[in-house]
Amino acid sequence: MASRGVVGIFLFSALPLLCLELRRGIPDLGVKDLILLCGRIFLLLAFLTLIISVTTSWLNSFKSSQVYLKEEEEKNEKRQKLVRKKQQEAQGEKVSRYIENVLKPHQEMKLRKLEERFYQMTGETWKLSNGHKLGVLDLPEEPPETADEVVAVALRCPSGRVLKRRFFKSCSSQVLFHWMMKIGYHISLYSLSTSFPRRPLEVEEGWSLQDIGITMDTVLNVEEKDQSN
Template sequence: MASRGVVGIFLLSALPLLCLELRRGIPSLGIKDLVLLSGRIFLLLALLTLVISVATSWINSFKPPPQVHRKEGEEENEKRQRLARKKQQEAQGEQASRYIQNVLKPQQEMKLKKLEERFYQMTGETWKLTTGHRLEVPDLPEEPSETAAEVVTVALRCPSGRVLRRRFFKSWNSQVLFDWMMKIGYHKSLYSLSTSFPRRPLEAEGGLSLEDIGITVDTVLNVEEKEQSSQ
């Protein structure tokens, strides 16, 4: 663009000279002289154009490329910004991890524990929530048939509301009732048996049989949670 402007300026400056020469020499100039004059003018213009083009290229060679004009301060600023963003992301990640570990996880464990407690309370198996009691599952004797003699049917009404029934020989040791209670999930250290009416605790002492403790007919017994004494 600069070389074209310079050429245009030279053409405009050479135009008056050309007109002056033509006015001076019109009467005596022939066709040959005009051709020679035109050739000289075009030759001069060509030389000027060549000189301007070379000079322009030489000047432009000293100009730094656009990338060089970028300041080092801007690059350092970008590096600092990238480092700051990285540190911020790491800090946010650590904060989220601590929040999950210290807040969300304990909350989830507490909710799960409450659900577990509620479930065992509904099923009447709160003994499973305690520690220090070893779960023992005693073996029960085979249940007698419905047509066997000297047989009574005992029903256990559980805290959950369900009622379970089983047949026993009257001559069996009364301890079999507590073994049955433990078999269905109620530990005797936390639960006791009592008669329905009149309500009285059922105690199996020594080698007393079911008949000895008064169970001679079909009976309904209640499974009740013992009151825990405060230490």
């Protein structure tokens, strides 16, 4: 299609020259004149062909360069988007690591200190331990006041609370420690001691309350153990 258009343009451009030559040479037009006229026309066509070919080639190369530049711009834009995405992901990972490794431990430490201060004020520092398996601590049913062989025991806690409960004298002495743990004071952190004289409560497996000397209403102190040892 392009070559046909070029030939048409050539012929259309040569017609004026042909008409001019024919008008000037019609009276004495000979064979030599026709040959010269045809030579001029072919030279003109060749010159026009060269100009159009060069122009077309330049236009095509210009279009190709424009297309190439556009493709390169699109590629660069895609690469930039990919680089920005990777940078954002890397930044997000840094933020996550900072939160997980720095900010979160700092907040936990700050909260831990606040908890320590609070429980030290309330006398419940046992809650700051890593935890202990208490199992199922079953306390015997509290007997009525009118029952025989009953003793009332009071626990004076570090927070200042005083808790009272009744037991049969025949109950195992271990029930006192079960009761202490039941109210939140673990035996690994706290101990029981008598009020007067003040001494640690001695308990052995198989001993009853009566065996350890609790035969009347008694007040026991819940004391925090020395953790430095």
